Amino acid sequence: MCGICGCGSTEPKQAHRFVLSQGHHHQHDHDEPDTGRMVKIEQELLGKNNAYAMQNRSYFKDHHIFALNLVSSPGAGKTTLLVETIKALKGQVPIAVIEGDQQTEHDADRIRATGTPAVQINTGRACHLDAHGVGHAVMELGVQDNSLLAIENVGNLVCPSSFDLGEAHKVVVLSVTEGDDKPLKYPDMFHAADLMLINKTDLLPYVDFDIERCSDYARRVNPDIRIIRLSSTKGENFSAWTDWLLEQMQALV
């Protein structure tokens, strides 16, 4: 490098001439800096995921598979909801489950214990399932035609809202132990969901949770959201949920 001006020349210093009145003069040429050119892209950041999601969606359509993407914060009761749903619909519709967690097979084991096929996706570092991984899981599971496919996403009320998996609906599960202002705190998720299940209603007497306020907040974020309140463990109003599932599946055929 030129030790005087730092211009990158490897020529000896003597090759430079410095004339006070003219400033610094070089005998070697500086390369004209390449200012570059503009390339228009106009591409969605999630374009690749969306393309996989479209593939999944058309596969589900061709095979009459009713796919749901279950989202919630950790501990809202998604897995228990699924276990109880499987018990309630046994013999009525074939069910398959994809479980998403950062680590462990625990949730898939709980589903398999009911005799239902389940695949666990461990996302590792990632905080959400993506459409590519779900496509592989569907193939691995060998989901039967005319099935209900429940995809239990990673417990997280933020990231999974942006990632389409090809599902028919996102279903957000909110438990009454979490606070009724969650729809305003995490609006993206409630905006993306078509159905909100307010779970653990058997605990309402012990917590400060206002169902009406929560429903109002959710509708402000998403005027079309459907809301069902239930308790998976105690069975309160659980049939409202299974009736909705059966009705939706009926509409597919």
Added chain:
Amino acid sequence: MHRNIGIVKSMRDGIANPVPRVTAIPVKIDKLPRVIFLEAVVMHELSLLENVREILESHAQSQNFAKVTRVTLEIGKLSSVEPEAMRFGFDVVMKGSLADGAELVITEASGIGLCRQCGRQSVIETLYDPCAECGCPYVDVVQGAEMKIKDLIVI
């Protein structure tokens, strides 16, 4: 300005008092974002940035470039993306790629909602803002959910 960010540290006082204690450490707020973003926010934006890198690489051959010096993203105000977290993660994700050292420009598209009651459009800052014209709480998003790469400066 200090704020308690609830960093939880468990401490043991030895055998006499073996119960873990929870201590909140006050942290200076201007030093805070990096720590918070790393743990809580950046993961989501990291995935998106990885997509940015893939998109750049997919265009390099067809558009005949070897280096990207500027990336312009359009991020809607109502998208789930935090521009600050994108800026923070950008250099890390682009390291070693065509866009190593590139400048990141983010243009924010404002949120616009269409009122279900009066049918007029108004600017909304959040997904739950009411219509600015009539106050109706039910508003559909017509602009502001964008997450796009607009253009690049390449060499």
